[in-house]
Structures are given as C-alpha cells and as structure tokens.
Amino acid sequence: MRRIFGVVALLATIALAAPRAEAYEFEVRARTIGQASALRLIRLSMPDEFANRRRFTQWLAFDIWDLLGTVEGTHPWERRRTSTVDAYVSSMLRIDHDYGAANTGSVVVGSGRVDVVDLVPEYESQTVALDVLYLHGGVKGLFDDRLDLSLGRHLRFDAMRGLSFDGLAASVRLTEEFELAPFGGVRVRDSSVLGASSVELDGTASAECREYLEDAMAGSGSWRPIDVTTIGIPDDSRFRNERDRCPQREVAMPTIGLDLSFTRGAALALTASYRKSVSPSVELLGAVDRFATPDLGYYPNERGQAPGWATNEELAGVAAAALRTLGPLRLAPQASVEVSLLHGALSQARGALQASRGRHRLTPELYWHRPLFDGDSIFNVFGAAPYRDARMSYEYSRAGHTATAMGWWRRFDAGDGDPGAAAGGGRLGFARRARLWTASAQIYAEGGYGGERFGGVSETRWRARAELELSARLALFQVDSDSGPVGGLFGSAHLAATYQLDDEIALHVLVEDSVSRYSPSQLYGLAVLDLAFHPDT
Amino acid sequence: MRSRSFYIGSVAALVLAASLSGAVLVAAAPPSVVYPPQELPLTFSHVAHLARQPALRCEHCHEQAVVSQSSLDVLMPQERACATCHAIDRGQPTGGDDPRQASGACVGCHPAYDPATGLVPRLRVPAPGIKFDHARHRAAGISCIDCHGDLRAQGVGLATVAQLPSMASCLGCHQAAASRNTCDTCHLAEGGGRLRTALSHGALVPRGGLFGDRHDAEFMRRHGTMARAKREYCAACHRDDECAECHAGTVKPMAFHGGDYVLLHSIDAQRNDPNCASCHRTQTFCVGCHARAGVSTDERLAEFRSGEPMRAFHPPGWMEGAGAGRHGLQARRNLSTCSSCHREDFCARCHSAERGTAQVNPHPPGWATSAACEAMASRAGRMCLRCHVEAVRPSCEPSLIRGR
Numbered sequence: 036m037r038r039i040f041g042v043v044a045l046l047a048t049i050a051l052a053a054p055r056a057e058a059y060e061f062e063v064r065a066r067t068i069g070q071a072s073a074l075r076l077i078r079l080s081m082p083d084e085f086a087n088r089r090r091f092t093q094w095l096a097f098d099i100w101d102l103l104g105t106v107e108g109t110h111p112w113e114r115r116r117t118s119t120v121d122a123y124v125s126s127m128l129r130i131d132h133d134y135g136a137a138n139t140g141s142v143v144v145g146s147g148r149v150d151v152v153d154l155v156p157e158y159e160s161q162t163v164a165l166d167v168l169y170l171h172g173g174v175k176g177l178f179d180d181r182l183d184l185s186l187g188r189h190l191r192f193d194a195m196r197g198l199s200f201d202g203l204a205a206s207v208r209l210t211e212e213f214e215l216a217p218f219g220g221v222r223v224r225d226s227s228v229l230g231a232s233s234v235e236l237d238g239t240a241s242a243e244c245r246e247y248l249e250d251a252m253a254g255s256g257s258w259r260p261i262d263v264t265t266i267g268i269p270d271d272s273r274f275r276n277e278r279d280r281c282p283q284r285e286v287a288m289p290t291i292g293l294d295l296s297f298t299r300g301a302a303l304a305l306t307a308s309y310r311k312s313v314s315p316s317v318e319l320l321g322a323v324d325r326f327a328t329p330d331l332g333y334y335p336n337e338r339g340q341a342p343g344w345a346t347n348e349e350l351a352g353v354a355a356a357a358l359r360t361l362g363p364l365r366l367a368p369q370a371s372v373e374v375s376l377l378h379g380a381l382s383q384a385r386g387a388l389q390a391s392r393g394r395h396r397l398t399p400e401l402y403w404h405r406p407l408f409d410g411d412s413i414f415n416v417f418g419a420a421p422y423r424d425a426r427m428s429y430e431y432s433r434a435g436h437t438a439t440a441m442g443w444w445r446r447f448d449a450g451d452g453d454p455g456a457a458a459g460g461g462r463l464g465f466a467r468r469a470r471l472w473t474a475s476a477q478i479y480a481e482g483g484y485g486g487e488r489f490g491g492v493s494e495t496r497w498r499a500r501a502e503l504e505l506s507a508r509l510a511l512f513q514v515d516s517d518s519g520p521v522g523g524l525f526g527s528a529h530l531a532a533t534y535q536l537d538d539e540i541a542l543h544v545l546v547e548d549s550v551s552r553y554s555p556s557q558l559y560g561l562a563v564l565d566l567a568f569h570p571d572t
Numbered sequence: 573m574r575s576r577s578f579y580i581g582s583v584a585a586l587v588l589a590a591s592l593s594g595a596v597l598v599a600a601a602p603p604s605v606v607y608p609p610q611e612l613p614l615t616f617s618h619v620a621h622l623a624r625q626p627a628l629r630c631e632h633c634h635e636q637a638v639v640s641q642s643s644l645d646v647l648m649p650q651e652r653a654c655a656t657c658h659a660i661d662r663g664q665p666t667g668g669d670d671p672r673q674a675s676g677a678c679v680g681c682h683p684a685y686d687p688a689t690g691l692v693p694r695l696r697v698p699a700p701g702i703k704f705d706h707a708r709h710r711a712a713g714i715s716c717i718d719c720h721g722d723l724r725a726q727g728v729g730l731a732t733v734a735q736l737p738s739m740a741s742c743l744g745c746h747q748a749a750a751s752r753n754t755c756d757t758c759h760l761a762e763g764g765g766r767l768r769t770a771l772s773h774g775a776l777v778p779r780g781g782l783f784g785d786r787h788d789a790e791f792m793r794r795h796g797t798m799a800r801a802k803r804e805y806c807a808a809c810h811r812d813d814e815c816a817e818c819h820a821g822t823v824k825p826m827a828f829h830g831g832d833y834v835l836l837h838s839i840d841a842q843r844n845d846p847n848c849a850s851c852h853r854t855q856t857f858c859v860g861c862h863a864r865a866g867v868s869t870d871e872r873l874a875e876f877r878s879g880e881p882m883r884a885f886h887p888p889g890w891m892e893g894a895g896a897g898r899h900g901l902q903a904r905r906n907l908s909t910c911s912s913c914h915r916e917d918f919c920a921r922c923h924s925a926e927r928g929t930a931q932v933n934p935h936p937p938g939w940a941t942s943a944a945c946e947a948m949a950s951r952a953g954r955m956c957l958r959c960h961v962e963a964v965r966p967s968c969e970p971s972l973i974r975g976r
Contacts, residue, residue, distance in 0.1 A: 062763060064813065068823055075835060077866040079875045079883055086864070092822045096813040100764035111760040111768055112644050112703055123764060127813045131822055137864060144872045154872055157860030168816045190812050194800045197819060225856065232856045233820035237849065245917060247961060256961065257926060258917075296802065301743055301782045304802035316954050334954050335961045342966065346951035354800030356783035367784020369797040379947030385797055389784045396788060404847070406908050410952035413916050413959060416945075417923070418936030419907040422844075428790045439789045445843060449904035453896035456905070458843050464789065484905070485842035492830070510831050518838035518909075527831035549832035557832045561823065569770040 061099040064567030068092040072559040074137045086137035096127040119176030126170040138162045166231035181208045188223065193294050194308035194354040195373045199223035199234040200290050214296040222288040222312050236347055236409045247335045282317040282333060283411060288347055289313055305355040312348040316341050347410040349376040365391040375407050378415060382407050394433050400426040420449035439464040447484060458483030471498045486516035502535040523552040541568035605774040607733040611696040613684050618731055622724040630716040643704040648697065665690065701771040702758045739781055755808040767809045819851050844906050858912030868913050924959040940970045
C-alpha cells in the first residue's frame, strides 16, 4: 500500500509541476480534480448519518506524433504532410484516490471494528487506483496509406459498445470505400495490470466468489465461500476479503474482433462488427490441494463436465448513418442493431430519422433494449424481458435562440397485466446565446414505472472578463419514487467559475448545495486544475 | 404539505427568471467561425469591373492569388493594382478634373474617407479558420469561378465572406468523408491530424452536413449510433480521453446527475434511462456504494432485514408468487436494478438446482427448447454448472430444467 501511495505521490508531483507543453511532436494534457461530498448512510431508527468522500483524481494524457518526421511546418495554417506514413504513441493514465471516511474508515461489526474496504470489496478499486486507460503505439499510412498498425492497450468503439484490450489492432483500407479493421489480444479486466474496473465486462459474474467442493459421492458437493485463510493470506491482511481471491475474475480473457466499414462520400457511413471474448475455466486454486476429497477445480467436474473454456461475450452488430437532401429538406437516418450470439438473442436496436428544414429539426426515434450480462453470470438465464422506446424531439434555432421539445414513452415487455409497465414524459426547453451570455431553462414532467418527477432547471453563464466565466444553475422538482420512500420537493443550486490562468490552463471551481426534506443542506464541491483547457466559445 | 400550485409557481418563476436574464442580453448571431466577420468599408463592384472591355481576369487585380500557398496571405488587391487603371494620387485625394484622375479620388473606393484628417477606415480581414493553397488548386485546373462563383452572373458588387467557398463545394471534389483523416486537408489541425476546434471566433461544431452530425440539444444522448457507424469521423475532432472522461468517468456530470443525485437516482435506475451501463458497471459501481450506504443484503452494514417486516426494503409479499408487486416481475423488467444490490449468489439461494436450495426455476417459459438455451449451453456451459451441479454436461435437456 505504501508503495502505491509513493508512486501516486511521485506521479502527481511530476504532473503538477510540469506545465502544459505542446508542439507538433507531442502533447501533454492533464487534469487534477478534487471532489468533496457526503454519502448518506441510511438509518431506519435514527437520523441518517453522513460519511464524507474526498476524492482526488488526476488524468494524464500524453501523445507523441510524427516520430518519422513526415510533417513540414508547425503552424496550423502551414502544417503539411510529406508522406502518408506517421508513427505515434498515445496514452492516458488515471490516478484515483478516495480518502474520505466513506471508503477508508472502519465500522463496528459485532465486538470489533472492521475496515470498510474489507466489508465492501468493490471499494478497493475506488479507494486507490492507478489505471492505464490506454497506451498504444503504432504506424499509420503504410503501403500508400492503406495500412495502420498499433500495439498496446486500446479503448475501442465498434458498431456495438466499447471495450478495452491489450493487443494488436490493424486497419486495412481495401478501396476508397471499404475498410477492414481486425484486432486481437487480451481483454482488460479489473484484475489486469493497471486495469480499470470501469472497463470490466460488467462485473456481475462470481461476485461472491464461491467454489464447488465435491463430497464423498459425485454430484453431492456444494458451492461454498472460498476460505482465504487456507490459501496463504494472513488473517490480519488488509486484503483479506474474499473478492481478492475470486479466481474466475482474474483469468486472462482472449478477445478477437473485426470491423468492416463502408463509406460513400458524405452520404453514407456503415460499420459491421463482430467480436468474441473467451476465458479458460479455473481449475485448481493454487498449487496446494486443500481438501480431503480431490480438488477437481472451481466447477463441478468429477465427470469432466466442466468445459475448459467459455465465452464471456460474443456480439455482432451493424450501425449506419446517412444523409439525403431533398430540396429544402435534409434527412439524416441513423440505425444500429446488435445481436448477442452468446445469448442467441437481439440485444439492442435503434432507428432514428433527423429531418431538417431551415431552422426546424424533427427527430422521431425508436429503441429496443434487452439487458445482457457477462457469460459467466447466472443473471443471463433469468428471463429478462426487453423494453422499447419511442421518442420524438423537435428543435427550432434562430440567431442564438433555440427552443426544444421532447417526448418519450418506454414500455417494458414484462407486464403480466401490471398497468405500471410503461413510463413516459416530456420536456420543453429554451436557450438563448449571446456574445457574453448564455441562458437556458427547461421544464419537464414524467411518470409511470419508476416514479413521478416534474420540475425545471435554469442555467446562466456569463463571461465576466476575457479570462473569467461564471455560471449558475438552479433546479427545482417534485419527486415521488417507486423505490423506497424517496419523495418530496427537491431544490439545488450551484455556482461555478472558470478562470483561465494562461493559454489552455484553467481553474474550475464549483459548489453545489441541495435541499430536501431529508437534508437541509447537502454540499458538493469540485475543483479542477485543467492543463488542457479549450473554451466552449 | 405544500400545494401543487406552489410547485408549479416555482417552476414558472424559474423559467421566467431565465427568460428575463436572456432578454437583457445583446442579441447577436454567432459569427461564422471558419470565416470570421470582415470589415470592408469600401465601394466596389465586381460586376462593373468584370463587364468592362477589354475583359479583366481575376488575377489582373488579385495577382498574388495565383502563387499563394497559404490562407494567411492577403489576396485583396493593393493600391498599386488599382492604380493600373485609376490615377491615384495621394497628393490630390479629391482627384482632379480629368475623368481618369476623378476615378482615383480616395472617396471613390473609400466612402468613409475623412478629408479633414486624410484617413480612411481600416479594412479588417481576419484569418480564416481553414487552410487553402491557391497555387495548388490552380495547377490542378480549378478556376476561380469553381470555388468563388461567377461574380458577374451573380451581380456581386463588393465580395464578402458569402463569396468564399462552402464546405459542400469543397466536398464536390474532396469527398472528405470517403477516406481517412482528410478533414485536416482543409481544416486547421493540431499535431497528429486532429482538428483545431477552438478558433478565434468560436468553436468549430458540426452542423449536420455529414451523416446528420449536428450537435444539437439531443446529440449528447444520441451520439452513440453516429460513433458506431463511423468512429473515425468522431476521432477527427475528439480524442479517446474525451470518451473515457465520461464513459469511465470519476466526476459527477452536472447535465445528467445534477443536485443530490445519490438520493434521487432510483427513478432513473429503475427505468434504466439513461442506460446506467453506458458509464457504470452494475456491480463494481453500484453494489459497493449500496452496501456502504446500508441499502444491501450485507447484514453487517445494512439497516434493512428481509425477514423483519418493519425493516424490509421491499413491500410485503415481494418474494411470493408472480405478478405486480412481486420481485420476479421487476427482475424481468430490469434485472440490472436487482443486481445493483444483490450479487448473483443471493439469487442462487432459491433459484438453483443444487440440493439444499428452494430449487425455484428462474428460466422463462420454453427455455429448454429455446435458441437462447442452446446458445448459452454451448458457449458458456460452465455458468450452467453453477446451479446444475449434478449435470452430466451443460445442455438443454428438459430433465435438467426443472423445479418449481
């Protein structure tokens, strides 16, 4: 633990001390973020308690380009490439540490005190984490701009959803219109070296970490919690919670995938994608056979019925966006479909058509979604039903004025005659943008499954000086939630300021206070030292 | 309890306040960020000059245009270009009696010329937010008319930013979206080829010209399909760290989660709108916080006890039977909500084929003969063994799918 803190402190010092440097060869972007708030601890027979959260986060993104020196000129108006080939390195590092009592404190359990992180193992990744979100290097534009190659940790967004993997990616431009992009490697998990929990497939599988212990007769055993003390972890270890010995969560997850893209001018873009992640089944838990009966592995396997490998995710999908102009009417249809081959089912589909004429834009939209989980999760076989959405939005914009209206309706297929199987709502908004000011207001109302909520939000931003922008936000709404006794009138206000200290260096400060019948004042504070600041306007 | 009219009145007051604050603002259209507004206090007629005989060619006045390689070059005719026809004599600012000399009077072109001071208002032509190489286009056989239009036919007097080429006309040849990384052919770029979006007169933001890419009020919610269809197009302006800052973020986004959202999130979570999984992993994110807050099945921290009616989180009868107000229906409707408090092993206490459990069948009707069962058994069979501990092999045999 001390070593991790040491590394964090060293990196933070280096990043804070280094001014933002930019040239055409490299760029460093850094944000240092401090947050303070309180987490409400629900108490039924006495007033709720509050445990403070104090979070320090630092992003550090570092890119190097033109390692082969194929760019002439450094001025944006004059920069010119002398060759299609370019070599680069791109990376992003995040240090995240929540040192408030909510995460790092202890609580009384029975006759003793126990560290929170031992009771809530999921807090471990939030309490202190050093994550490499991506770090890859590569060469672009090989063979007359037909091939790109990259190696390392990638964040990848294909026709389905995002993933992160360590491995090799390529992009082959077959013709002017077709591009093929295969990739392969090992999927990044929470347990990966410097891996972020936020890129985990979904984190449901094997959460409680039990293993199957066979009994005298085949098939007569049972699943039992893993006794961590039998595998060499001292009882007084800070990391003695069972989740740290959850072996199926820690195995490598080989992943392959392929995107095929088609683009026709500015009129049509289409990508079809496929990807698959598999992992080996966990066998013996360490080298020592700890049980009276033969330890056949993590799963029931006395007859060899546990497969050596299983699929965690297998998806295929298509996404398309197009543009068609018919006289004064501009039509922009978008559609995407995602099928989970692992589940043998459609997982989501969406279609929308944005129709624009002059200052008016109308967008009808349909959406269908079925929740899916990691292939190791038993939630997959629980008969989760899909839901479907219909949405319609309208926008009118003219010379700095924008008016919007949006309505939505969601129906859950799991109805069983329950009239509360749907939810819907609407929103009206108005925004005005001037040279030094923007102001917006929005009112909304929604109800149905989940609860009711109606209210409004108003926000104003003012550029007080060239280097100073102030903003204020006021929200007021009435809530009646289906889940638990949450309800009543809620209000919140925040004041924020952005002070630009230098070119692309800014300090953001925000203080928010919320008022409800549960708390006369719930404060949230945020401060960001931004070394990659670009003003919005 | 306050009346509903109080709340409605409060909301109305909010809207009014915002509207009034907007009403005192200086109404002004946002300037074109690529072609910033110019100040051209001149009198000039392209029509008249192009109509004269012998005919004038563009380069006769804009002589630098044929060799210019940068859009920073000033290509407006200088005084000496005008002086080839007009007898400009700064010693005689009002011209003379000779008609040729009269056409050289300062006021002939500079209507705001001040005889008292001898000064004319300055012209301001800010650098455009794009690159352009006139010489290369000319060498490729592109004529002035191809990009700037036929000024004579259009009856253009003083040319303004309206006569500068539009993106649509550029795409007529360049087809920017057809190949990779070509946005920086015209647009200003940072190192690595990403576009410079912070320009001197505002931010460069898509307005719907390509694939319906307009960044309107709903774009934040809708951008996924666009990104899936052509990620490289997004990557022309956005870096991976911008995606990660939200989708793997650590800061509460005010636009989505303003106010005391920790207390208020239950409505959104139950409906899954917006989709929580876009940014949060159900268990690694939700379960920990719920356990710490006391809303979980961990009895060491939770205040709730399912076995004690006065301390039950769910309503009476929650665990019994099917239909409205029962957990089965809610689970089928949005299982993600359940899994934010309950780890899967909690469900397996009842929904498992293992001896010693209640052996309640969690599968939907027709599961044994469904394509979904076949797909899962063949691809993720070890998961089946979590409950079917006596199975000879993972399969969809009806004898395996039993239970209450």
